Amino acid sequence: MKKLTIIIGLLVAAQVVFSQNKVDLTLEVEGILENTGLLKVNVFNSKDTYLKESVQSVSFDLEAVEGSQFVLEGLPKGEYAVSVLHDENKNGELDFGAMGPVEGYGFSNNPPATYGPAAYEDAKLQVESDMVLTIKLN
Numbered sequence: 001m002k003k004l005t006i007i008i009g010l011l012v013a014a015q016v017v018f019s020q021n022k023v024d025l026t027l028e029v030e031g032i033l034e035n036t037g038l039l040k041v042n043v044f045n046s047k048d049t050y051l052k053e054s055v056q057s058v059s060f061d062l063e064a065v066e067g068s069q070f071v072l073e074g075l076p077k078g079e080y081a082v083s084v085l086h087d088e089n090k091n092g093e094l095d096f097g098a099m100g101p102v103e104g105y106g107f108s109n110n111p112p113a114t115y116g117p118a119a120y121e122d123a124k125l126q127v128e129s130d131m132v133l134t135i136k137l138n
Contacts, residue, residue: 024130025072029084031104031137035062037088039070044081050120051083062086069132081123082108084135104137113138 029039039062042054049055060070085094086104095102107113111122125133 021077022074023077023127025075025080025082025127026130026132027070027072027082027084028132028134029068029070029106029137030134031106032062032068032086033104034088035065037062037086037090039065040085040087040092041070041072042083043072043075044083044120045078047120050081050123051117055080059087075127077128079124079126080108081118081120081125082133082135083117083123084137086137101138106135106137108133108135110134110136 025043027041032039039060041056041058041060042051043056044050044053045055056072056075058070058072084104084106087093088103089095094105105113107118107123108125109118109123111118
């Protein structure tokens, strides 16, 4: 019984330590024109994996969500770049017309992304505590 109590105590202590290194990132997304489709959010933590392999990927059904705030919970503290896509027709990709993208997209820090995605260096930010990040859709 004493061993079980010690093990439970160690597990609780580990939970407390690891939860102190986690943060919530709240996204305030501007420029959502209609509450249709999905808001696809991807979080990247290195230049090498940027736009290839996300550390967190979340889709929010805009028909079921009120407002323009979206919370990413439990991220470890660190450096990140965030991409956002308003996938209006839920086909899983950014759609293009004759003049370029026809669905909204954006990146953390709101860098210009006129002729392609923003560079990792322009979109990266340091997340050390819970924070609110505004992303404007193009």
